Amino acid sequence: MMDAGLGAMARALGRGEVSSVELTRALLARIDQLNPGLNAFISIDPELSLAQAAAADQRIARGAAGPLTGVPIAHKDIFMTRGRRTTCGSRMLADFVAPYDAHVVEQLDAAGAVTLGKLNMDEFAMGSSNETSHFGPVRNPWDPSRVPGGSSGGSAAAVAARMVPAATATDTGGSIRQPAALCGVSGLKPTYGVVSRHGMIAYASSLDQGGPIARSAEDLALLLNAMGGHDPRDSTSLERPAEDYRRDLALDLKGVRIGLPRQYFADGMSPDVRVAVEAAVAQLQQLGADCREVDLPNMALSLPAYYVIAPAEASSNLSRYDGVRYGHRASGYRDLLDMYQRTRAEGFGAEVRRRILVGTFVLSHGYYDAYYLQAQRVRRLIAEDFRAAFAQCDLLAGPTSPSVAFALGERSTDPLQMYLSDIYTIAPNLAGLPAMSIPCGLGDGGLPVGLQLVGNYFSEARMLGVASAYQRASDWHLRVPQGLATRAAEAGDGAAQPAATERN
Amino acid sequence: MDWEIVIGLETHAQLSTHSKMFSGASTAFGAPPNAQACAIDIALPGVLPVINRAAVDRAVRFALAVGGQISPRSVFARKNYFYPDLPKGYQISQYEVPVVVGGSIRIETAAGVKIVQLTRAHLEEDAGKSLHEDFHGATGIDLNRAGTPLLEIVTEPQMSSADEAVAYARTLHALVRWIDVCDGNMQEGSFRCDANVSVRRRGDKRLGTRCEIKNLNSFRFLDQAIRHEATRQIELIESGGRVVQETRLYDPDRGETRPMRSKEDAHDYRYFPDPDLPPLVIDAAWVEQVRAALPELPVARRDRYEREWALSGYDAATLTQSREMADYFEQVVAAVGGAAQAKLVANWVSGELAAALNRDTLEMSDSRVSALALGGLLGRVIDGTISGKIAKEVFDAMWSAGAVESAAADRIIADKGLRQISDSGALEAIIADILRANPGQVAEVRAGKEKAFNFLVGQAMKATRGKGNPAAINTLLRKALAD
Numbered sequence: 001m002m003d004a005g006l007g008a009m010a011r012a013l014g015r016g017e018v019s020s021v022e023l024t025r026a027l028l029a030r031i032d033q034l035n036p037g038l039n040a041f042i043s044i045d046p047e048l049s050l051a052q053a054a055a056a057d058q059r060i061a062r063g064a065a066g067p068l069t070g071v072p073i074a075h076k077d078i079f080m081t082r083g084r085r086t087t088c089g090s091r092m093l094a095d096f097v098a099p100y101d102a103h104v105v106e107q108l109d110a111a112g113a114v115t116l117g118k119l120n121m122d123e124f125a126m127g128s129s130n131e132t133s134h135f136g137p138v139r140n141p142w143d144p145s146r147v148p149g150g151s152s153g154g155s156a157a158a159v160a161a162r163m164v165p166a167a168t169a170t171d172t173g174g175s176i177r178q179p180a181a182l183c184g185v186s187g188l189k190p191t192y193g194v195v196s197r198h199g200m201i202a203y204a205s206s207l208d209q210g211g212p213i214a215r216s217a218e219d220l221a222l223l224l225n226a227m228g229g230h231d232p233r234d235s236t237s238l239e240r241p242a243e244d245y246r247r248d249l250a251l252d253l254k255g256v257r258i259g260l261p262r263q264y265f266a267d268g269m270s271p272d273v274r275v276a277v278e279a280a281v282a283q284l285q286q287l288g289a290d291c292r293e294v295d296l297p298n299m300a301l302s303l304p305a306y307y308v309i310a311p312a313e314a315s316s317n318l319s320r321y322d323g324v325r326y327g328h329r330a331s332g333y334r335d336l337l338d339m340y341q342r343t344r345a346e347g348f349g350a351e352v353r354r355r356i357l358v359g360t361f362v363l364s365h366g367y368y369d370a371y372y373l374q375a376q377r378v379r380r381l382i383a384e385d386f387r388a389a390f391a392q393c394d395l396l397a398g399p400t401s402p403s404v405a406f407a408l409g410e411r412s413t414d415p416l417q418m419y420l421s422d423i424y425t426i427a428p429n430l431a432g433l434p435a436m437s438i439p440c441g442l443g444d445g446g447l448p449v450g451l452q453l454v455g456n457y458f459s460e461a462r463m464l465g466v467a468s469a470y471q472r473a474s475d476w477h478l479r480v481p482q483g484l485a486t487r488a489a490e491a492g493d494g495a496a497q498p499a500a501t502e503r504n
Numbered sequence: 505m506d507w508e509i510v511i512g513l514e515t516h517a518q519l520s521t522h523s524k525m526f527s528g529a530s531t532a533f534g535a536p537p538n539a540q541a542c543a544i545d546i547a548l549p550g551v552l553p554v555i556n557r558a559a560v561d562r563a564v565r566f567a568l569a570v571g572g573q574i575s576p577r578s579v580f581a582r583k584n585y586f587y588p589d590l591p592k593g594y595q596i597s598q599y600e601v602p603v604v605v606g607g608s609i610r611i612e613t614a615a616g617v618k619i620v621q622l623t624r625a626h627l628e629e630d631a632g633k634s635l636h637e638d639f640h641g642a643t644g645i646d647l648n649r650a651g652t653p654l655l656e657i658v659t660e661p662q663m664s665s666a667d668e669a670v671a672y673a674r675t676l677h678a679l680v681r682w683i684d685v686c687d688g689n690m691q692e693g694s695f696r697c698d699a700n701v702s703v704r705r706r707g708d709k710r711l712g713t714r715c716e717i718k719n720l721n722s723f724r725f726l727d728q729a730i731r732h733e734a735t736r737q738i739e740l741i742e743s744g745g746r747v748v749q750e751t752r753l754y755d756p757d758r759g760e761t762r763p764m765r766s767k768e769d770a771h772d773y774r775y776f777p778d779p780d781l782p783p784l785v786i787d788a789a790w791v792e793q794v795r796a797a798l799p800e801l802p803v804a805r806r807d808r809y810e811r812e813w814a815l816s817g818y819d820a821a822t823l824t825q826s827r828e829m830a831d832y833f834e835q836v837v838a839a840v841g842g843a844a845q846a847k848l849v850a851n852w853v854s855g856e857l858a859a860a861l862n863r864d865t866l867e868m869s870d871s872r873v874s875a876l877a878l879g880g881l882l883g884r885v886i887d888g889t890i891s892g893k894i895a896k897e898v899f900d901a902m903w904s905a906g907a908v909e910s911a912a913a914d915r916i917i918a919d920k921g922l923r924q925i926s927d928s929g930a931l932e933a934i935i936a937d938i939l940r941a942n943p944g945q946v947a948e949v950r951a952g953k954e955k956a957f958n959f960l961v962g963q964a965m966k967a968t969r970g971k972g973n974p975a976a977i978n979t980l981l982r983k984a985l986a987d
Contacts, residue, residue, distance in 0.1 A: 080550045093549065100543060102550060199550040206779035234552050235781050313779055316582050319593020320547040324645065340586055363584070363774035372776060 002026055003480070006071055006165040006219035013060060013070040020053040020060070020070030024114050027072050031116065031163045034484070037144060040158040042077050042135045043085050044117035052114040059112055068226055069112030074164045076155050077118040078125055079210075080199035081105050084115075088201045089123040089133040089151075092321045092328045092347035102199025103231045104168055104210050111226040116164055120154030123349045124318065125175055125203040127151050128421040131412045132351040139408070140183060141481040142447050146405040149179030149421075155213045156183035161484050166214035166223050170200060172207045173306050174400075174425025177437035180213050181400035181450020184439045184479060186467065187213040188220045191457050192432035193238035195224075196231030202317040204310035205236075207429045216477055217438065217467035221245040224460065243461065251465025254288035257393040258466075263299035264398030264424060264452075276441025276449035277399045280470070284397065287469055294389040294396065298381045302427040305382070307419060308362050308375035309430075314352075315359025321347060354415065383431040390456045395463055399424055400437040400450035424452060434460050438467045439476035448476070506706040509734045510714075511669045511699060512661035515676060516654045517686040518630070518694040519562045525629040525653035526553030526596060533692045537635075541647035547591035552780050555580075559653040562685040563603045563627055564786060564794040566655060569683050569801055570622055572607025574791055577783040578626075584774040588645050589632035597656075599775045602626035603784065609659075609679070610803065611671040612821075620672050623658040627784075630654050649693075655685065661700065661711060666730040670723050673697055677723075682802055682827045696721045701733045703741070712737070713747040717754050717761055729754035733761045805830055813837070813846035822854045828868035829853065832875045839879025839910065845886060852882060856896060860903050873899065873907045880910035884917060894922050894970055926973040928980060931964070935977070935984050938963045949985055957981070 002023075004012065012018050028046050035041050049072070056070035077087050080098040082105075087093045101109065109115070122132040130138040130153025138153040140146040141161040148157040152169035156179035159167055169176045171189035180187030188211045195210040202208060212223035224245045231237045260281065269277070285291050323329035323343030330342030348356070362371035389396060402423060411418040428435035433454055440451035451470075455463040471477050524531055527544035544551045567574045581599035604625035611618050632650035634643050657676065663669045677695055680686040688695050697720045702712035717733055720726040732754070737747050752761040800808075802824040809820040823833045836849045857878065861871060873881075881902065885895045894917075901916045917923055925931060938960060939946055948956035964977045 080548075086549070088549065096549070098550075099548070197550075198552055201549040202780075204779075233554060235554050236779075312776060316584050316594055316774070316776070319584060319586065320549070320591060322586060322588075322593060324588045325546055325591065326548070336588065360774065363776055365772045365774075368774075368776070 002030060002162050003485075004165070005215050006068075006073075007216075007222055009165055010067055010069070010071050010222070013056075014065055016060070020056040020072075020114055021050060023070070024049050024053040024072050024116070027116055027164060034161050034163055038139050038141060038157050038161055038163075039136050040120055040138050040148075040154040040161065040163060041074070041117045042087055042089070042120050042133075042154070045084060048084070049114055049116050052109075056112045056114055066111050067222060068108065070114060071112075071166075072114045072116045072164055073108065073166050073168070073223070074116045074119050074155070074158055075105060075168045076121055076152050076170060078121060078170050078201045079105050079168060080201070081115065081118065084118060086118065086201075087135070088125070089121040089135060090347065090349070090352070091134040094134060094328065096327055098199075100199065103196035103233065104227050105199065107226050107229070108168070113226070119152070119158055119167055122151035122153065122175075123352050124201070124314070125151040125170055125172055125208075126314070126351050126355055128174070128178055128418055129406070129408075129411065130154065130179070131408065132349050134349060137408055140405045140447075141484055142184060143405065143445060146407055146445075146447070147182070149182035149401070149405065151175040151179075152187075152213060153179045153183075156180050156185055156187065159183070159185045159213050159215060160481060162480065166212055166219050168210060168223075168227065169213045170203075170208055170210050171425075171429065172203050172209075172310060173429050174422040176211050176213060177400050177425050177435060177450065177452060178422060180437040181439075181452070182405040182448065184448030184476070184481070185213055185215055186217060186220055186436065186438045186477060187211065188224060188436040188460065188464070189428070189434060190224065190228060190460055191238075191434045192429075193236050194228045194434075194458075194460070196229075196234040196237045198231055198233040198237075202313075204313040205317060206313060207306075207310060209429070217464045217471055218246070218249055220436070220467075221249060221461070221464045240458070245461050245464055248461045248465030249468045251462065251469055252288065253284060253466065253469045256289045256395075256466060258284055258289045258291045259294035259389050259393030259396045260291055261294055261296045261299065261389065261396055261398055263296050264396075268402055268423065269399050270403040270443070272443030273399050273401070273403060273449050276443055277451055280440035280451045280474075281397055283473060284466070284470060287473055289466075291397075292393060294392055296382075296385045296389060296427065298378065298385050299427055301378045302382055302430055303419060303423055305375040305378040305430060306422075306426045307358070308371050309379065311355040311359030312363050312372055313359070315356045315363065318348070318352070318356055323347070351415070379430045382427050386427070386431045386433060386454075386456075395456070395459065395466060396454040398452050398454075400452040401425075404443040404445065404447035404449060428454050433457060434463060436463055436467060438470065439479070440470075440474070441476055442479070448479070507703050507734075507738050508706045508708070509664055509666075509730075510661045510702045510704065510711055511663040511665075511730060512714075513659050513663070513669060513672060514698040514700070515657045515673065516630075516696050516698075517657060517680050519559050519653040519655055519685060520687050521556055521558040521562070521653055523556055523558075524651035525556050525559055525627065527651050529651065531652050533689075535648055537644065537646035538648060541632075541650060545591065545647050545651045547593075553596060553778070555781065555784060556653060559627060560603070560784065560786065561794055562653075563625065563655055564791055565683050565798060566625060566657075566680065566685050567604040567607065568791075568795055568798055569679060570604075570607030570609060572604040572622060572625065574786055575601055575603055575605060576787070577601065577785055578603040579783050580627075580778045580781045581775045582778050585771045587631070587634075588643065589634045589647070589650065591632065591647060591650055595629060595631060596778055596781070597628035598626035601783075603786070609672060609675055611668060611675050613665070613667045613671045615665070615667070618662075618668060620662050620668075621660040623660055625655050625657045628654050628656060661702070661714075666727045666734075669699060669730055670727045673723055673726055678802065678825055683799060690721050693721060697726055699726060699730055699733075701730055701737070702747070703734055703737045713749050715747065715749065715761070716751045718751055718764060720754060725754055725756055728756065728759065729761055732759060736761065799827060802827075802830070809846070809850075813843050815846060815850050819847075819850045819854060822858075823850060826868060829858075832857075832868055832871070835875035836879045836882065839876055840882050840886060845882065848882060848885070852878065856899055860899075872904075873902050873912075874909075876910045877902060877907035877912040881913035883910075884913055888924060888926065888973065890917060890922055890924050891970070891974060894924070897970075898922060922971060924973045925968050925971050926976050928976065931968075931972060931976055931980050932984070934967050934972070935964060935980050938967065939984060946985065957985075
């Protein structure tokens with residue numbers, strides 16, 4: 001049952017084949033067993049989870065269950081969860097207990113989902129490897145010497161290791177898709193404004209978007225149904241009628257036009273990733289899709305534009321962590337300025353401090369036009385590129401990440417090298433477009449490769465349909481990291497330290 | 505040396521909304537510290553601002569009242585700086601594209617009428633308060649005020665004396681209260697001015713270096729601060745010095761301004777558009793909706809009083825100092841039967857009533873005599889039941905007891921027996937007694953001395969304890985003396 005997806009679990013719960021309490025217990029036991037090795041969870045609260053599960057079982061018994069009632073999930077620790085510690089992966093909020101629930105958490109609670117705990121992440125969602133977390137790096141379930149990607153590394157690793165069937169995550173420049181790709185799971189970043197940011201701790205407000213990580217397109221749709229929808233507390237939340245993201249899951253690919261951006265298939269992708277992605281494209285074509293080359297001429301500018309806009313917004317968003325009202329405050333200080341300086345120097349890690357400095361610089365008098373305004377112009381050009389591409393096709397396909405999971409420590413000393421991990425994922429955030437990653441093969445070291453799909457605004461249902469068609473015809477999304485098959489876990493035969501993955 | 509003073513004012517008017525600029529917390533004054541600060545006001549992680557529509561309504565109302573342009577798309581920006589009473593580490597304010605552009609305010613001083621042009625008016629949120637007393641070396645933070653909506657109204661540097669600056673501030677103060685944009689309570693900080701002051705030699709085209717005097721929260725301080733600052737600058741230049749651009753504070757106890765911070769250590773606020781807030785879009789329908797609910801403006805009413813009710817410019821100006829006073833005045837006029845009595849009503853409202861309010865430091869809305877009750881009283885003056893002099897006595901009685909109904913005056917007149925004596929029989933008897941008792945004066949009147957006649961009238965009024973109808977007494981006395 002633990003290997004079943006979200007949808008299968010929900011159906012089993014509805015039929016009374018298993019209770020939510022049983023499922024919750026089993027998964028908590030698996031977390032107990034695997035988390036010391038993977039470090040995917042920052043906090044769990046079994047009592048709270050079991051109480052939610054018991055309530056869900058009652059609701060099922062009353063016949064009042066919804067599509068997610070009793071299903072265990074977990075939240076990225078960027079979402080405020082009332083009464084639970086919410087750290088954002090930072091020392092600054094290491095002991096911060098949230099006094100209110102994020103919109104996403106409210107919605108999933110209302111749907112009856114059971115929260116198993118809070119998932120590890122790069123500090124304030126700044127990172128592509130989960131190594132910037134104050135709570136230590138998450139390890140990739142496929143190879144614990146490698147990173148899971150970031151910033152939603154905990155979410156992707158927990159789903160990959162079957163500690164939880166699905167998880168919430170956020171994506172500012174690839175933070176859902178890149179870890180999903182590196183951990184061999186599926187992840188969707190919706191159109192900007194589809195998922196409310198209320199209670200989602202801000203990194204870069206104009207780019208941040210919440211979304212699900214799960215094991216299949218079907219499960220992503222199920223979770224997004226609960227996560228999405230208008231919320232008046234977020235002025236950038238879009239006023240659109242609720243949609244059923246499952247409506248196109250049975251989509252026939254015949255006639256679907258898939259654009260292959262020339263810039264995504266140029267040099268820069270490692271050979272093993274290229275093999276897997278091209279094979280996936282070929283398979284989509286076999287399934288009836290009409291694939292064609294398209295051009296995104298300003299793609300190369302997305303990375304520099306992102307590293308101006310995101311740090312600029314972050315430098316302002318993170319000003320509230322000043323030690324005055326909540327969070328970390330330095331113990332010995334001489335005066336107000338000293339308190340600010342020490343508190344922020346101690347509370348923030350190196351990558352967060354770097355981005356605050358960059359952001360402060362690009363917004364400074366005399367530099368604003370050259371950096372911030374210029375980056376905003378580039379942003380419009382990129383959106384325009386996508387608009388032109390979508391005149392010729394329904395969605396775009398390409399790699400999610402230029403390489404498979406890299407080793408811990410390999411890029412953490414070289415920020416530029418680390419930033420290049422997001423080269424394919426950033427552009428959709430700048431344009432506000434929906435984008436997803438689904439497993440499409442195994443590359444060097446038997447490590448997962450992700451196929452990225454980018455859609456036009458509000459085409460989530462259609463993208464999920466394409467992903468679902470691919471997943472009906474392939475089994476990459478069903479692969480389990482070696483040693484983590486759930487039967488082995490149930491038998492308790494020492495899978496706590498995940499071993500190297502099998503070669504394929 | 506002949507100097508010219510140049511003044512521009514920036515006024516922060518706290519908007520009279522129930523909730524804050526970007527949150528649902530209450531804006532009521534005087535709550536215990538931090539009792540009115542919600543998650544958004546204290547900037548918890550994950551919270552987001554939502555624009556208060558009522559604050560925008562007020563900005564539009566202001567624009568319509570001063571003839572400013574309403575930006576169809578204005579932009580909220582973040583002004584970044586660290587301070588303990590600024591919870592987010594930035595203030596949300598409008599920077600490059602304000603909600604109101606232009607407009608003007610007409611002012612009057614002894615020097616005449618002047619039109620002061622407005623540069624702009626923009627929406628922003630207030631900061632909290634740092635409390636340095638009572639914490640034994642530490643600082644307390646009260647965030648009740650954090651997020652309170654403000655309209656910052658900026659003039660061109662067009663005023664050339666403290667008198668003009670004060671006249672502008674008073675006119676603006678009256679206007680924002682009139683259109684119910686701001687309660688104007690200066691003690692509570694709802695209306696405060698920053699004055700930009702510079703001096704130049706008369707005839708010089710270029711502006712001098714300016715100093716900004718912050719947070720002047722009374723008209724008196726505004727007046728004094730500008731005078732002191734102008735004198736300081738003139739003396740500085742005349743003694744060979746140079747004015748340095750800086751922010752200064754006025755110390756009313758010492759009667760001087762002193763530096764707060766200089767341009768060199770001014771913050772780099774790193775303004776940029778707030779990504780949490782899409783541009784504020786105000787369409788024509790919204791503007792029309794506000795326009796439809798806009799009250800008649802003071803200037804329009806003044807004109808009407810002069811044109812239709814033949815009031816003097818002075819009376820019309822006095823009565824339109826506040827909407828409450830003008831409304832009250834019009835209610836009394838309506839109660840006494842209209843335009844013909846407008847002058848009498850004007851005298852009473854700007855005379856007795858204003859004096860009583862002033863004496864008891866009451867607002868118009870707290871008047872102890874209602875418009876209806878004053879109308880009832882003046883009706884008795886008009887129909888000759890009492891004289892104007894007795895009416896003042898009745899008014900005082902109404903004021904001390906409180907009078908709401910139109911019959912209040914009648915009751916007092918009856919209870920105190922103040923009804924005017926117009927009955928000729930009764931008056932003739934009294935007059936005959938007076939003539940008998942004052943043969944000397946009678947002789948003088950007959951010799952053509954008018955002063956003696958007035959003495960006899962006075963004696964008659966005295967004998968009737970003021971209730972005698974003066975006109976009737978006059979006529980009867982003349983008749984008796986002619987006999």
